[in-house]
Amino acid sequence: MHSHASAFDVIDSLPTPFGLIRSGVAPDHQDVKNASSDFSQIFSDSRIRYFGGVTVGEDVGLEDLEECYDAVVLSYGCEGGTVMSLGDDSDSDSSTPDCVYHARKLVDWYNGRPNSSPPEFRLTEEGDLNVTIVGGGNVSLDCARIILKAAVEDQSLTTSDVTNEAYNRLKEITSKANKVNVRILNRRGGMQSAFTIKEFRDLFKMSKVGKMGMKILSSEVEKSENEESLEELKGTRPLKRLWKLIGDVSANSEEGEKANLEVRYFLSPKGYERRDDGGVSSLKCDVTKLEGAAFGQRAKKTGEEEDVESSLVLYSTGYKGKVLEGLEEFFEDGKYVNEGGRVGVRGGGGEGGSEGGSRYYASGWIKRGASGIVGTNIPDAKETVMSMVADFEGEGGGVRRRKNFEEILRKRGVRWVDWKGWKKVDEVEKRRDRVRVEEQVREKIVDLEELMTIGGGGKVE
């Protein structure tokens, strides 16, 4: 067995740790967020240090990392997502009307990501809030569910760790609205649905309890059952259950008094209709149909069009990673090309008098693309670690004495939050005088400066 320890430094751009567990997972999914206690345990080991609030690529560069580390594991996820620039004047950003955002805007805001800001909620003349979400993955379902929970005053939203600001604003706008209509648009058909059954079933349960209407058009269900899609259905048991559930939802479609969810298929955005005040009034779409072989079907325009009433548009059609400057040669299609997590070797000949560069590895979304659930990351990480262990085992493993990262930070005058600092932030966030109800686990600190101050931001020399 392996003999003894080496040191690990975890560097995070945000002062707070845990990545998407804190800023991505929806606030009403507290159970999933409990995975963070697993991570916390690891930090009680003295061989691991945390450096929060340090952005690689801004505060420090790869050369700095190479002076300090034998191995660098890239695990910074996929942040990039696009808002579609549509229509005739699609070459300028000013063509996008107000109230059109990437879904991350809403998620970052309700999850209290530092320096996030709310999307603008505008009602129609009739007083309706029409939310159109482009893309049918689990993030879209999260956005829909949070807005709808506010509209029906679901207690589980009140007791969640959604920020007070977002909670109050969502309640305010949804109660002011006459109707709250959320529409999720999928480009292809029902059997190509990207969401997972558990999340979809949660929404169905909400509608069954009578709190909101939920609708899937039977015409779109029928259209989804083309020959190739039925072939896709035959091979996959999870899809069979999902398809049955989609059928049940469609058969039980009902209009809600106040809140409504519609899941639409075969619609691809092509342009916007604007309001006088510059906001969006509808999303113009091409009606599509499926073409191609099973498991490779694509959406094709039919020539028909449809306008989807929208006073707020959110895009959630996939997330691509951003490359770190200096690693371009290893990057392709939004992630790092890797073999068992190994990306490549870079650098060397640094101040420490060391030849041989640092070995770069990848894990998580930046390694395999933005897909999977929380648990998917475990075998992913295990694979990368196995490669690292193999690479450093035995003689000539390339392990050498290097600089202390703290030295570099101090030299550059970069503040950071260490694990103790994060625990201070954690204690403040959990204070009872901050929360709206007892069950709310924490009220997050959203101001970046406040986080760096409470977190003890390192000492600038």
Next chain:
Amino acid sequence: MMLSLHRLMHRPLHLNFLPTLSSPLLRPLSTIPSPELASRLTSLRIPLPLHTSILKTLKQGGIKSNSDIKNFPDAGLLDLASSLKTVEIKPETNITFKLPGTRSQIINVSSEISSTLLQTCLSDPVLSEYITGSCSGTASCSTCHLYVDEGYEEPEENEVDMLELALGYEEGRSRLGCCVEVKEGMECGVPEESVDYWT
């Protein structure tokens, strides 16, 4: 110099995860003991299956907030546990787990009847390397995916939702450890996909 990742990754998860049996979607979060409380109870040698009952009893007695619980004396917790113990404690039984891969070893674990398979795995140093409970045992992930060969019962709908996404899913064998109650003579298997990379 060699990296020692094995010791680093070995974490005593039973301190943090309190999987429960009843339908995860119906159980309110507040009856699941917090990691701090679970840790404290474990350090007082109060067995896992009693943790949820202790929290429920405290709440029924008006001890609701985390700070109230913090102030509740250890002696009180021990008294509570021993009174619940006489009512609740069930006999232990041996259940077996077959590990995958070239090791293919059988592990005998003694477990209290009334705990879940997940709780059992987390309290064993070898099994806890394979089985995690990243959602704290609420059927919201699939990291406690196990095979039940002897003592298998059909899972419920909400469990199947997550189970089907698990790597190595096999109908008629696969279960989520957090949803299965330990029974006499149970024989389980750890899926191939949970293979231990570093031994």
